[in-house]
Amino acid sequence: MPNRPLSHIRVLDFGQYLAGPMVGMMLADMGADVLRIDPPAGRRWRDPAFDMLSRGKRALTLDLKSGKDHQTALDLVARADVVIENFRPGVMERLGLGPRALKAANPSIVSLSMPGFASTDPDLRDVAAWEAVIAARTGQFTDMGLNRQLMGINPSFTPLGLASAYGASFGAMSVLFALNARDRLGGEHIEVPLASALFEGLAYNSELVEEYPDRYKSPREFELERRARLGLPNDMDYAQLSEFLDPFYRTYTCADGRGFYIVSCSIVTHPRRVLEVLGLGDLLAELPDFDVYVDQAEWPDTWALRSYPVGERDRERLSNAMKEAFLRRPAHEWEELFGAAKAPATAQRSTKEWLADPHALASGLVLKVDDPRYGEMRQMGNVAWLAEDRGVLQKRAGPEIDDFRAALPERLAEPTRPKTAAQGTGGWLDGLKVLDLTNVIAGPTIGSTLARFGAEVTLVQPVSPSVDPWNAIVFGLQAQRGKESLLLNLRDPAGQKTLWQLVAQADVLTMNGTDAQRAVLGLTEARLAEINPKLILVQLDAFGGPALGPKSDHLGYDDLAQAATGVMTRFGGGPDTPEEHAHFGTIDVLTGYCACVALGAALEQVRLTGKGGTARAALAGAGEMIQAQFMYDYAGRAPFDEPSGRNVQGWGPFYHCYRAADGWMFFAAPTERVAALERVPELQDLAQSGEDELTALIAGRFAKEKIAHWADRFAGTSVGIVPLGSLHGTREGGLQLESAGAVDIKRATYRAVRHDTHPMGRWVDLAAPNAVRPVRAKISIPGPAPKYGAQTRSILARLGYSESDIDSMIAQGIAAEAWSEKYLPE
Secondary structure, three states, rough: OOOOOOOOOEEOOOOOOOHHHHHHHOOOOOOOOOEEEOOOOOOOOOOOOHHHHHEEHHHHHOOOOOOOHHHHHHHHHHHHOEEEEEOOOOOOOHOOOOOOHHHOOOOEEEEOOOOOOOOOOOOOOOOOOHHHHHHHHHOOOOOOOHHHHHHHHOOOOOOOHHHHHHHHHHHHHHHHHHHHHHHHOOOOEEEOOOOHHHHHHHHHOEEEEOOOOOOOOHHHHHHHHHHHHHHHOOOOOOOHHHOOOOEEEEEEEEOOOOOEEEEEOOOHHHHHHHHHOOOHHHHHHHHHOOOOOHHHHHHOOOOOOOOOOOOOHHHHHHHHHHHHHHOOOHHHHHHEEEHHHHHHEEEOOOHHOOOOOOOOHHOOOOEEEEEEEEEEEEEEEEOOOOOOOOOOOOOOOOOOOOOOOHHHHHHHOOOOOOOOOOOOOOOOOOOOEEEEOOOOOOHHHHHHHHHHHOOOOEEEOEEEEEEOOHHHOOOOOHHHOOOOEEEEOOOOOHHHHHEEEHHHHEEEEEEEEEHHHHOOOOOHHHHHHHHOOOEEEEHHHHHHHOOOOOOOOOOOHHHHHHHHHOHHHHHHOOOOOOOOOOOOOOOOOHHHHHHHHHHHHHHHHHHHHHHEEEEEHHHHHHHHOHHHHHHHOOOOOOOOOOOOOOOOOEOOOOOOEEEEEEEEEEOOOOOOHHHHOOOOHHHHHHHHHHHHHHHHHHHHHHHOOOOHHHHHOOOOOEEEEEEOOHHHHHHHHHEEEEEOOOOOOOOOOOOEEEEOOOOOOOOOEOOOOOOEEEEEOOOOOOOOOOOOOHHHHHHHHHHHOHHHHHHHHOOOEEEEEEOOOOOOOO
């Protein structure tokens, strides 16, 4: 369809497997003309998921080792805007299509390379970087969450493609930002190492705060510490663990036997709403509730209803009362009641159930596509879209055969975008003014991500915090970096007036909330367009989609999207034992990245039309994205039998965690399989064994030698072997002090920063922003997150308020300079 957000963009997609094709799909989903380039033997991944990732694309088979086809590829590059590939470092150069060759063919080309590990990393660049190899080396499989640690299960395996999902979102946003800045900065080559993207995406799991206060630790963390202190084993079972979960952050069983998951802690009003919906409102008068933005020593009680976690004194009686209440109704009734009451919760579903869910289908979060191979195919919907895009729900199935060559001469004769000789310097988003109204993780991730590319981000939060310090401050150490902070009462007419002054000066406004919540703030599309016609609203929520569905206005958080889309039942091993995925922010962070992709398309729309609009993403969409290789269904589909549960260590003998003589490692030979064993003398005899017994036999052999021995045996092949790292170890290995000067973010795959002069008075270790590595554009290391309200006076002064005006606003509670005396209450 013409006149879609990216219909003017031409993309050559050389990607194979997951990450590269996913970038191509995201761009095609917003209207880009994407041409998939296949090798002579055909696509490498013959899976229905690859057909899904090919939707909206066309296909052309080229033998890049042939002079004629190689020249055709260069001719296509000359007429393209974007080239995508996700090969090992050096492959495109050997094919004569490296960055220099691409630039010679088209000086304005934006090329994206997505290797597993950084091409500049001498230790890792040549590793065969299969998805699980990246996950294993980064630390995704080690210490997989508090549950697994208390159960004594380590390592754990998950088939989710987190590295590819995070990498694809970084790749798509960086391509779009580079295109938008092309007239100023010229063409660009970008590298996004998937391992770097994974480490950034899991940033909240490697964060380390000096002398971290006990008040922010959960019962599970205290139990781990207690057992370590007393020398007790970590041997809890699932039922025992459930009693350590917070009453407002756990799964309950309903009258129909289905699990019902609530995540309603930390927000001032949410626990109250839960108890009222359950008919337990009489308990509210018995529960303590007070300001928690003071040190714990000043609390009038041991815990407060508005703060996570519930105290030990009341945890059991609340859980028991809620268990009994949930048994009175089936899950679907509770879902309607909780949704109407704006109490965040959802029924637990499998991936298959989500793909047939009435809301998922009505909202466009799941699409029906007429596929030439599989018939009607339900598949994941857009993960980023513009609200004004009329074509967002109209999807063309991927090409069944080569469908481009017949018209090749005419295609090559088409006019091209004029080549620019621009060679400016700076960041892609230099000068972009962002007004940030978001909180917790997903929404703030947008602004903190944009800051690295040069955007100027102003964070506006309420005078009285609605979120407890654990979510607002501890998570904000990562999520609020690189921003200015203003505290403003938006319920007051004077505060509203100030907000609209900021809106009038902004290029981008970000918020996380439903359409109903946006309307309460008066931020209607008509009003925004009236005040600032070029403004882009970037909005994310839990279950919103391109169309309205019955749950579009239901509230939700990361874990609720996991529960709704099937992540928790897969990770836990089934509907009776669902577990939240092991890592904080698994979906939250990705949703923020997807919103940045939508913003990239909106910036192109503004550049071409001068009109703003609404860029959107949803937690549920990101929940689909991390399951992309499973997120489809059709009549006759093979069972959803991917590895799941607590004791899984791989996907068959050739994609598995094994213990070597000196520790755990991951072995990946998914394409060579038995042929890989036949090349190694110590393993040759195993090649004749049946696959059912191979896992145990291989484990016995691998245990006899060190990891380095086996890595050397398979060096230079498509087999990947890496030690199982940990996220904390990865952080320590790449740590640099902020006070030491410039942080090197372009050499090593992994990099972390110790903000050792942090305004909270403690140092904090955080992942560095090194997943996106352009050759030309500047990437900035955002400074520490300011104390909330630290720039209130200076921001108001810039708006023209006098010192006496500001004093008056603060005295009247229209503005404020802090939520608490200390940066981090103890």
